[in-house]
Amino acid sequence: MSAYLGERLREIRKRRGLTQRQLADLSGVSLSLVRKLEQGERTDTRLETARALAHALKVPTTHLVAAHAEEPADEATVRSWAPVHAALAAPAGTGTLDEAPTYEGVRDALRSAVPLFAHDRFTELGTVLPSLLRDTEALTATDVRGRPLRARLLELTGWLMTQTRQFDAAELALDRAQDDATDGVQRAATASVQCWLLLRRGRLAQARDLAVRWSDEVEPRMSRATPGELSAWGWLLLRLSAAAIRDNRPGEADDALRLAHSAAVALGRECTPEGDFLRTFGPVTVALKRAENAMVADRPDTVLSLASRIPADTLKPTSNNRNRHLLDVASAQTQLRRYAEAVDTLQKIRAGSPQWLPNQRYARDILDRIVTRRRTLTPEIRELADVVNLPV
Structure with missing residues (x-):
């Protein structure tokens, strides 16, 4: 993000008539981090932090960040x-x-x-x-x-x-x-993966535009839609919702989720069209993404409340949707200082997908918060920190 975030943060804060301390209080971001960002001592931060600042300033996240990619x-x-x-x-x-x-x-x-x-x-x-x-x-x-x-x-x-x-x-x-x-369904499914790539690269506006264009193009007639068509449309709506919530557009995110839910209801169950695991879609998938949006919006209590009603264990242990959801659960548990539960959740992911977990920056951030806040580290925590390559 270079110095762009600090410059924009300072400009918009002043336009809103806020002091740095007031912005810190409104956003939940520490005063020291606000100061470091504005002074250029820090030129990077998590997308969720940028979103919290944008929410406090009542602007889209993209007004603060030119781009915010995950670490390659x-x-x-x-x-x-x-x-x-x-x-x-x-x-x-x-x-x-x-x-x-x-x-x-x-x-x-x-x-x-x-x-x-x-x-x-x-x-x-x-x-x-x-x-x-x-x-x-x-x-x-x-x-x-x-x-x-x-x-x-x-x-x-x-x-x-x-x-x-x-x-x-x-x-x-x-x-x-x-x-x-x-065929159109194959192209739509590929577009969904392209949206996910754009989200991980921090290109929220591009992800949103691509999801809107493709969801409009493949929107099916519900009365005669095939499972493949419903899945392709539903996933594009979920990508749209993910981009919108990260760009501080909660109303748009909720609208997209409601439409995705209608596609899931039309399916009636979790469905994997043509045996393609990337297209698995249904009511559980939408519920998982609803919890993800709540985590992005920094509502850990809501995440855990939603998670308690989601039968995530009906999905395969290797399901990336399930594992991404469990990372949200672990993050919420960490925010609420339920560290032992968060470690158990991370171990559950590791048991099912040992090669997936080390590639997740999100997992590393969760472990970093646990390690920072705990006075002493159990052997289990230290081992997990090594698994996710947490710097010493």
């Missing part, structure tokens, strides 16, 4: 995925040289790889994904049937790169997936 992957992570990056960037038509891939072979290989994506098996994906990308590229050059396979694989790869905070590679993969998509 470190060099070691990028190096470990270098073969995937190379396969993504390979010229068109490049593929396996010793034996031409067949449609059936590539189709079956993709089917076998999907569970690795769904279960966050990052180590195995790092091994199989480069050759699968090359084979799919080579197949598409000679067989038109390979195009939807490549679109699907590129969408999954873009999702994976976003998950591991390799944002430039994710953008490349998702742009190519859009080019290859052969």
Whole structure:
């Protein structure tokens, strides 16, 4: 964000006739942090902090921040995925040289790889994904049937790169997936992942605009909509809601959630169209996102109240929606000083998705707050701090 946040913060605060102390009291942000931001001693802060300041100043978050990206992957992570990056960037038509891939072979290989994506098996994906990308590229050059396979694989790869905070590679993969998509529902599903990437990069306005455009384009007739259409539309509305709440537009966020809920009601249950785990959608998914919005709005009591009524354990332990929700629960527990419960919640995530948790900046921030506030650290807390790579 550079010095942009401090400059805008000072300008808007003065326009509102507030002192630094008054702004700190209204926003819940410490006076020392307000001073450091305005003086340029701190040039970065969490998006949730920027939103709290914007809410107190009664402006959208984007009025304060030009962009607020999550921390990208470190060099070691990028190096470990270098073969995937190379396969993504390979010229068109490049593929396996010793034996031409067949449609059936590539189709079956993709089917076998999907569970690795769904279960966050990052180590195995790092091994199989480069050759699968090359084979799919080579197949598409000679067989038109390979195009939807490549679109699907590129969408999954873009999702994976976003998950591991390799944002430039994710953008490349998702742009190519859009080019290859052969039907509207597939394109809408890819657009949903693109919205998620924009959210993680802090590009709230772009995420909001993309979600609005695609949700308008694919809005179905409820009386005859397919599960795939309802899921695609519902997810785009959830992305819109996520962008709006982070941009301090709570009314717009609530409106989008209500529409998403109507799509979930039309489905009647959690549904996974065509067996695609990225499109799983229904009443539970909407409830999880409602709790997420409450956490962004800094209402930890509401988060825990909503969580108590959400059957999150009906979702698979490897479900990213479930695990993201549990991070919100752990964050709320931490804010309310229920540290032992927060640690138990983080351990629950770790047990189900041990390769997913270390990639979550959110988890690191939660552990940081726990470590800072606790006088003594249990062996369990110290171990979790190492798992999420919390700096010493």
